[in-house]
Amino acid sequence: MRLEAIKCPKCDARLNLVEAAKFCACDHCGNNFVVHWPQPAQPELTPFQAILERLVTQQDFLVADRRLGYLAQDISESQAEMRQASAAFVATQGDITAVKAKYNEKIRNALVCTGLLTVFSLVMLMVFFASLGDSGAGWGLLLAVGAALGAWYCHQLWKKTMAGEPAELRDAEERADLARERCIAAQAQLKELELEQVLCEGKTRRFRYHGDKS
Ligand SMILES: [Zn+2]
Structure with missing residues (x-):
């Protein structure tokens, strides 16, 4: 926080x-x-x-010097965590793009099918009326009804897809938020360790400098 x-x-x-x-x-x-x-x-x-x-005492110096040894290891681990957290975050951004692309394609396909089947159904309806009384009329009506049912099904599919997107997208975005928090935490931890390193280095440098003078 x-x-x-x-x-x-x-x-x-x-x-x-x-x-x-x-x-x-x-x-x-x-x-x-x-x-x-x-x-x-x-x-x-x-x-x-x-x-x-x-005054940096010898005790301060020894503590700082020993801590510097551990800090080098901690910093390299923290940098590794930072890299992993960043990679995980980038991956979640890819997931969001993939979810959006998947739904856009499904929605587009459902809309195109609905449109084509509706037009086909209307054409078959015209064929039915134009050939009333001869043998083609039955086929025209059958195809018109079949295409209308197909168009209705594609339209339902489109509605279902439109309703499904937010949930899956929300999940992907929640994972992205968690990954972002992990990045922020890793960055804060690394910054702290680096600052502690600066302080310890300052203490050892100061102790050595005064040691040389005396
Ligand atoms: Zn300031």
């Missing part, structure tokens, strides 16, 4: 913050933040900069 009302402490721009996120970045000013949640929906944001300006 995304929180809409959170603002960047640095530049006041609206932050795209996911509930319970541990890290976030401001797209407007480029600052990164560690997020604490003392109250639900009331996060406290501490800029990376403020954390990195504090």
